[in-house]
Amino acid sequence: MARIVLAAVATPGHVFPIFAIAEYLIGQGNEVTIFSGALFQQQAQALGASFVPFDKQVDFDYRHLEKHFPERGELPPGNAQMALALKQFFSAPIPVLAGQLIKVIEEEQADLLIIDNTFYAALPLLQKPASERIPVVAIGVTPLSYSSKDTIFWGPRIPPALLPPDLTRDQLVDEETQQLIKEVRDAFNQALAAVDCPPLAGDYNDVLINQVDRFLQLSAPSFEFSRDDLPETVAFIGSLGVKVKDDNVQISWPDESLPLILVTQGTLANIDFNQLLLPTLRALADLPVRVLAITGGRSVDMLGEDIPDNARVVEYLNFEHWLPRASIFITNGGYGSLNSAIRHGVPLVVAGTGDGKLEAVARVIWSRCGISLHTDTPSEQQLYQAVTKILSSPIWRQQAQIIRADYESHHTLELVTCHVNELIAQSA
Secondary structure, three states, X not given: OOEEEEEOOOOHHHHHHHHHHHHHHHHOOOEEEEEEOHHHHHHHHXXXXXXXXXXXXXXXXXXXXXXXXXXXXXXXXXXXXXXXXXXXXXXXXXXXXXXXXXHHHHHHOXXXXXXXXXXXXXXXXXXXXXXXXXXXXXXXXXXXXXXXOOOOOOOOOOOHHHOOOOOXXXXXXXXXXXXXXXXXXXHHHHHHHOOOOOOOOOOHHHHHHHHOOEEEEOOOHHHOOOOOOOOOOEEEOOOOOOOOOOOOOOOOOOOOOOOEEEEEOOOOOOOOOOOOHHHHHHHOOOOOOEEEEEOOOOOHHHHOOOOOOOEEEEOOOOHHHHHHHOOEEEEOOOHHXXXXXXXXXXXXXXXXXXXOHHHHHHHHHHHOOEEEOOOOOOOHHHHHHHHHHHHHOOHHHHHHHHHHXXXXXXXXXXXXXXXXXXXXXXXX
């Protein structure tokens, strides 16, 4: 039996994968403590884990980010909005959370730490020599953001296979984006200086990936850019099933044989349903399909009363139950939902550009398992054309099924446990 601390940024897409791992580790007889936002305390304790909440001064409610960061609503989706999040939501809390993290590790006498890959409060710990700290495992809950010679994180996000060999990073990243990169780097270094840590020797993601003892990416190689210079500590482990409660309502249609289209705006970018859900319902209203819309926790009443006859709307959905039945999954590009869909071999229509979603969308384009609409606010015509294009050709599902087979070859929780046990044995 080992004592393990798991830490995650307090948003569903980061917390729920950590919860799935925690539950499995508890089932293996380990003592688990979860360190995250107080909003998730009850769910964590229901798993059988101990729980330590973030300090209130940095415990932001993901459902009301505009309240905590009013500037966010004034910025267009994309790099500027992402840079703001990295400065204010991810790096600014480092001094407080890093101190808390060390205290939790000491009080729990932890043998190992597991973090989601954006829990940057672990950076001060990771700057210590490995011999002076417990082993650290990072779980990649976002697209693999590593500054490889084959890929570019910020800027054009051109798949590596299409990059001309004579182009340099500086040529591809414009001056405005370079300035955002500098501002983010400065914000991280300022936060680290507050806890007497030296400046980062490289990009914050690169430092984290290079310094952890294992970086376990929730993906499969066929859904990630090919790189030949990844650290040996990086491993692909497939995807986790998403346990989400149903609305407990009966969902049915007169003709259950029609293709099923799922559509969601996730749990963060779901304030304005005119961006994706409502245009999708209108675009598909006259097609011979079944449409199931998920509001991500928002009231169904926000969609109004004009719901097409072929559509059903729920707040939550058990994706593990419905995705195997789906013909298409329409989303604004959250990495977790994309992973879930492609793990079931479902072709994608993606319409997201904000909050880092450009990275996830780039993987869809590169792997040819879906269609990107290149906007947060697609028109009804764009949605109609994308859906009918996928339904009319078997190529999209065939490609998605190829990637599905890759995912199925990875036994995610068993792989995590194997790495955890190996590291604990090495450090004993």
